[in-house]
Amino acid sequence: MKKIAFLGAGSMAEAMISGFVNGGLYQPAQIGVTNRSNTNRLLELSKTYGVSVTDHKKALLDSADIIILAMKPKDAQEALLSIREFIEERHLVISVLAGVTISSITTLLQKDAAVIRAMPNTSASVRMSATAMAVNSKATLHHIQAAKQIFETIGMVTLVEEEKLDAVTGLSGSGPAYIYYIVEAMEQAALEVGLEKEMARNLILQTLAGASEMLLQTNKQPSDLRREVTSPGGTTEAGIQALQNYQLQEAIVACVKSAVERSKELRAGQPAR
Numbered sequence: 215m216k217k218i219a220f221l222g223a224g225s226m227a228e229a230m231i232s233g234f235v236n237g238g239l240y241q242p243a244q245i246g247v248t249n250r251s252n253t254n255r256l257l258e259l260s261k262t263y264g265v266s267v268t269d270h271k272k273a274l275l276d277s278a279d280i281i282i283l284a285m286k287p288k289d290a291q292e293a294l295l296s297i298r299e300f301i302e303e304r305h306l307v308i309s310v311l312a313g314v315t316i317s318s319i320t321t322l323l324q325k326d327a328a329v330i331r332a333m334p335n336t337s338a339s340v341r342m343s344a345t346a347m348a349v350n351s352k353a354t355l356h357h358i359q360a361a362k363q364i365f366e367t368i369g370m371v372t373l374v375e376e377e378k379l380d381a382v383t384g385l386s387g388s389g390p391a392y393i394y395y396i397v398e399a400m401e402q403a404a405l406e407v408g409l410e411k412e413m414a415r416n417l418i419l420q421t422l423a424g425a426s427e428m429l430l431q432t433n434k435q436p437s438d439l440r441r442e443v444t445s446p447g448g449t450t451e452a453g454i455q456a457l458q459n460y461q462l463q464e465a466i467v468a469c470v471k472s473a474v475e476r477s478k479e480l481r482a483g484q485p486a487r
């Protein structure tokens with residue numbers, strides 16, 4: 215069984231670790247984690263998931279077959295320079311960094327390494343990530359299958375051309391946050407119309423899960439499903455009208471486009487807007 219080394223121990227690394235360990239395909243002993251300097255965070259991950267943690271990058275990489283880059287894009291340069299002398303022919307490097315291209319990774323590593331650039335999302339934690347990945351010419355069929363297996367453990371995965379990954383990042387990489395934002399708004403609305411918080415939350419979450427299942431199971435278009443809810447002159451029509459007045463669809467298109475642009479900016483190392 216392959217061993218996986220995480221460089222970076224933040225939200226995305228934890229979501230993947232949680233999905234791997236709880237999915238049962240990887241034993242905690244197969245997973246090693248390091249970060250920049252936060253020892254408490256490493257101990258927390260070790261305690262929660264049983265993974266091995268270290269601040270010794272060479273030892274971590276020596277024992278690993280697959281290296282997952284999971285630091286912020288702005289920290290990629292420092293991180294890659296700190297590991298380049300430990301990268302060997304047998305290593306497969308998987309990056310989940312938004313915006314950072316495969317060629318910039320191999321350039322910084324100064325190695326013709328097998329690199330797979332992936333964009334998962336934090337639903338990896340419950341093994342429901344939507345992941346897209348792109349590969350370089352050094353990645354063999356064996357590497358691609360290994361990466362596919364990794365991401366299938368934590369959800370679904372699709373192979374794309376690398377140039378599509380900024381779009382994927384803006385859509386499904388950041389996507390969970392958009393949905394959470396809508397849930398926050400629905401919770402606020404529930405309070406304002408006099409519903410008790412806990413009960414409202416249960417109603418909202420079941421509504422969300424039910425709508426998602428309807429989309430998956432019926433194969434109908436979202437617009438058709440929406441029409442089925444919308445009785446002429448009824449409550450839904452009144453609600454949707456308010457959303458149209460606030461131009462929600464346009465707002466969501468702008469939201470995704472803005473995230474896609476930011477992904478491109480991250481590549482150029484531009485600071486936060």
Ligand SMILES: NC(=O)C1=CN([C@@H]2O[C@H](COP(=O)(O)OP(=O)(O)OC[C@H]3O[C@@H](n4cnc5c(N)ncnc54)[C@H](O)[C@@H]3O)[C@@H](O)[C@H]2O)C=CC1
Nearest residue numbers: 221222223224225226249250284285286287289293311312
């Ligand atoms: N959070 C998300 O929903 C998603 C994040 N990503 C990508 O995952 C990456 C990590 O994001 P988060 O986990 O949210 O960030 P985070 O800020 O929670 O974690 C970053 C981690 O990288 C570590 N780090 C920094 N410099 C390092 C170095 N030189 N060597 C080793 N570790 C180092 C930090 O100590 C920290 O543990 C980003 O590149 C992001 O674009 C991708 C998909 C979704």
Ligand SMILES: O=C(O)[C@@H]1CCC=N1
Nearest residue numbers: 311312383387388389
């Ligand atoms: O916000 C970000 O930059 C990362 C990439 C996709 C989701 N979170």
